[in-house]
Amino acid sequence: MLIVFDLDHTLFDALKFKDALAECFTFKEGGFIKSYRKYFGKFKENFNPYKHVSYLISEGKIDSGNGQKIKIQIINLLKRADNFVFSGAESILENLKEGDRELVLLTFGDIVWQKMKIKNLAIKNYFNRIIITDKSKITALDAYKNYSGRKIMINDNAQENKALKKELPDWEIYLVDGPYADVVEHGFKKYTLKQVLKHLI
Numbered sequence: 001m002l003i004v005f006d007l008d009h010t011l012f013d014a015l016k017f018k019d020a021l022a023e024c025f026t027f028k029e030g031g032f033i034k035s036y037r038k039y040f041g042k043f044k045e046n047f048n049p050y051k052h053v054s055y056l057i058s059e060g061k062i063d064s065g066n067g068q069k070i071k072i073q074i075i076n077l078l079k080r081a082d083n084f085v086f087s088g089a090e091s092i093l094e095n096l097k098e099g100d101r102e103l104v105l106l107t108f109g110d111i112v113w114q115k116m117k118i119k120n121l122a123i124k125n126y127f128n129r130i131i132i133t134d135k136s137k138i139t140a141l142d143a144y145k146n147y148s149g150r151k152i153m154i155n156d157n158a159q160e161n162k163a164l165k166k167e168l169p170d171w172e173i174y175l176v177d178g179p180y181a182d183v184v185e186h187g188f189k190k191y192t193l194k195q196v197l198k199h200l201i
Helices: 016-023 033-038 047-058 064-078 089-097 111-119 121-127 137-144 158-167 193-199
Strands: 002-005 102-108 131-135 151-155 172-176
Touching: 033 047, 033 137, 033 151, 047 064, 047 111, 064 111, 089 102, 089 121, 089 193, 102 111, 102 137, 102 158, 111 151, 131 137, 137 151, 137 158, 151 158, 158 172, 172 193
Parallel strands: 002 102, 002 151, 102 131, 151 172
Antiparallel strands: none
């Protein structure tokens, strides 16, 4: 059995992490989101806080000294990344690791930034393989097109899941309830991680 997990909003509370990340910057209330949308909004590049700092320095919004202080805060936040893993996620991975199940972590985003987050997560050790893509999850899963066993994808994004089901009909797709579970109309049942586990054991 092959089980592929998404990271952000599925195993990792990316919303709380983003709030904590905003505190690393020196903006007034609401300033981080406004700046985030300017540089990394829809149809722009994937978010990387170090690039964010560089853009702010280049536009004279902050000086290099403040930029360095922000980077130190980001490093300190990354060291606490385990605190943002959803409660119960590690025990679920531990249960699934038993037997002949192959666990894969598949995440989309800025490759450098996603690598930095994952490096600081203890749950990385439960996965047989970690895939980071800034292109397409569908393309990334092409590596398993000849896998003959049961193939399962666990992901929080309904739009991605619809595309996955269309292009990869032999995969079982589980939609984890979260902020992107209803971004489009769909026919998926929404699950908690614990509910998904019952279908996999």
